[in-house]
Amino acid sequence: MKTLITGLILILLSVHGSSAQTPDREREIIDLSKAKWQWMSDKNVEKLEALFHEKSAFVHMGGSWGKEPEINIIKSGGIWYKKADIHEVSVNIIGSTAILLNNITLIAEVGGNEVTNPFMVTEVYIYEDGDWKLGSLSFTKLLTRGE
Template sequence: MKTKIKIFAILITILGSFNAIAQSEIEEEIKSLSTFKWQWMADKDIDNLEKLFHEKSKFVHMSGSWKKERELEIIKTGSIWYKNAEVHDVAVEIFGDDTAVLWNRITLTAHVRGNDVENEFTVTEFYKMEGEDWKLLDLTFSSVRDTHKIEH
């Protein structure tokens, strides 16, 4: 009986290790995708952003909230030009195998209404796996102090 319990415990440990590795790989994939997203926003790369943003995605900014089409229009026209997002800290939580939440603490340099502005934000990003691709469901900017820390 003790041998069966030991074998079962070993199997549970091995399965847990595989799950941790899979979660870690998803976390890295989401972090990478978020990094690409910031660059695409800076480059006004509407084609890649169109593919990334879920059809029902929402965007919450200091000045309001809107859906995918308006966000893409804002980026394309440059009414907000996300020139640079300096990422200071990132945390990712995975829920099941198809949902991820990422928090970035950033300093955003943007061109808004004719002026370059710099703001500290924690940005929350929700992702959902659809088919073979991660889709951004929500991107919310929260204004924070530069001393704000993301709890890991």
């Protein structure tokens, strides 16, 4: 009987684990990422403060920092994420963590100058207390022909 119960528990756990990465959950993360780009463009720090995890990390070409400096940079216009043209997106969900990769062309204003850069952006989301929180946002500049 003990073996039967243990076997049933293992089957239930494996079924639950295999259904963790559903198209609906992937779509939820993709939609949340798109909303985040819009909130960044709109400088909607209220929405971003709710989305960014307290321990979140942001990696840019010029350095890395946490939630409060990122919010302050967006609020002040130090970096204005004007438009993210998303070319490709993929999502991998591992337990309560979602890793989203965005291949984008970012039009931004940095220090008063408009710049356009191709990036692979890694976004890590953590499902916590019934909500997805952004734990990390990292920009990797992609080389294009001629560079």
